[in-house]
Amino acid sequence: MKRKQLQGNLLIFFITLIAGMMLAIQFQSYAEPGYGESRDMILNLRNQIQEERLKHQELRNEIFKYQMLKSQYERASDDEDKISDVMFRELEEARRQAGLTSMEGPGLILHIDVPKYQLEFNAYDARQKVYQKLLDNDVRSLVDELFGNGAKAVSINHHRLIVNSTIRKVSDTIQVNTHPIALPFEVRVIGDADLLLAALQVSDIPKVFREIGLEITPEKKDVVVVPQARDVQQIQHMQRLKESD
Amino acid sequence: MWLPLAGLIIGILLGFISDIHLPASWSQYLAVALLAALDTVFGGMRANLEGTFDVGVFSSGFFFNTLLAAGLAFLGERIGIDLYLAAVIVFGTRLFNNLATIRRILLNRWTDRRPQEGERKKMA
Numbered sequence: 001m002k003r004k005q006l007q008g009n010l011l012i013f014f015i016t017l018i019a020g021m022m023l024a025i026q027f028q029s030y031a032e033p034g035y036g037e038s039r040d041m042i043l044n045l046r047n048q049i050q051e052e053r054l055k056h057q058e059l060r061n062e063i064f065k066y067q068m069l070k071s072q073y074e075r076a077s078d079d080e081d082k083i084s085d086v087m088f089r090e091l092e093e094a095r096r097q098a099g100l101t102s103m104e105g106p107g108l109i110l111h112i113d114v115p116k117y118q119l120e121f122n123a124y125d126a127r128q129k130v131y132q133k134l135l136d137n138d139v140r141s142l143v144d145e146l147f148g149n150g151a152k153a154v155s156i157n158h159h160r161l162i163v164n165s166t167i168r169k170v171s172d173t174i175q176v177n178t179h180p181i182a183l184p185f186e187v188r189v190i191g192d193a194d195l196l197l198a199a200l201q202v203s204d205i206p207k208v209f210r211e212i213g214l215e216i217t218p219e220k221k222d223v224v225v226v227p228q229a230r231d232v233q234q235i236q237h238m239q240r241l242k243e244s245d
Numbered sequence: 246m247w248l249p250l251a252g253l254i255i256g257i258l259l260g261f262i263s264d265i266h267l268p269a270s271w272s273q274y275l276a277v278a279l280l281a282a283l284d285t286v287f288g289g290m291r292a293n294l295e296g297t298f299d300v301g302v303f304s305s306g307f308f309f310n311t312l313l314a315a316g317l318a319f320l321g322e323r324i325g326i327d328l329y330l331a332a333v334i335v336f337g338t339r340l341f342n343n344l345a346t347i348r349r350i351l352l353n354r355w356t357d358r359r360p361q362e363g364e365r366k367k368m369a
Contacts (some may be wrong), residue, residue, distance in 0.1 A: 008300035009248055012289065015307050016249040019282040020256020021263075026275045028260070029267040 099162030099229040103153045105190040107224035108197065111217040112209065113184035127183040130213040136169040138212070142187070142205050143167065149199035151191040153226040157181045160229040177231065183214075193220045249290055273322075274315040277332045281314035282307060284336040287343040294350045310336070 069090070076082030095101055113119075118126040143161060146154050154161045159176040161167075166177060173180040189196060197218055200206060206216050267275060285307040292298040314332040321328025 011300055011304050012248055013252040015304055016252025016286050017256040017259070019279070019286050019307075020253040020258075021260040022275060022279045022282055024257045024260020025265050025267060026272060026279050028264065029269070029272045029275070
């Protein structure tokens, strides 16, 4: 009887021991999970804060710009000539930003072509072979990289790239603004030449081009002329909204 | 009576000292199993206080309930129904009942030890 009771007590002890261990293990395992998640959350929040800060900065710049404009208009409100002057200057600025004027400034000219030794043999065939492998994405990523590093104006083979420019591959030809372009490409960029060169070298775009068989040869220049955008679409179907009182 | 409590406390200490960590996906099963285990332990304490304790019932109940609860949670996850809720509700209710019974029995014992107080209470 006593032995049975001892066995029973031992069993009770071990079972409660196991239950206690389960409790402790669960407590330890569950008290942690926030760790990994919260780190991701912190990174996420940081990125969001960064984006919002940039937006905030841009909006403030815009506000500042409009305030300046408003004060200009106010100062010129007595004199009609001055108003039209200010508006004319605004119009010119808008046209410049839209790419409707040719621009000059320090920058780069990028020559994209097959390597010289291939040209000596059969230039046309060499270029054709590479051209077929070229994708519009490659050209677009190059242009994006340039704009993303402070390029003020970019043109490819004398076609100016503006906000609604397109670079597309249509049945084996690359078209910029629906105009087909052929090798060699001459990309003119106005901007900080050193910064643009550095950015290009850091990105893997020259490597991608080299894998296709194209070499990008940059040429720093003090004065680069980027032509104006040619076929500009007229606004055909937009109408003014009724102004509210 | 104090044996299960001692076992619990020593088990908790051992668990903390050993620093075992289960993968997070298992923590749900362990939680439900833990609920069943605690219910069994407190049920055993109640049965002991009532004098109806049976070691076989206790130990078989422990393992069976624990595995059943974890199994329900696992099955529920596989078939897409929160079956673990059934375990939570049932074992939670039983836990409350057992603790309430334990409390009642202990209180009765405590009042019985002071017969004069008990007399006065009975008269009131």
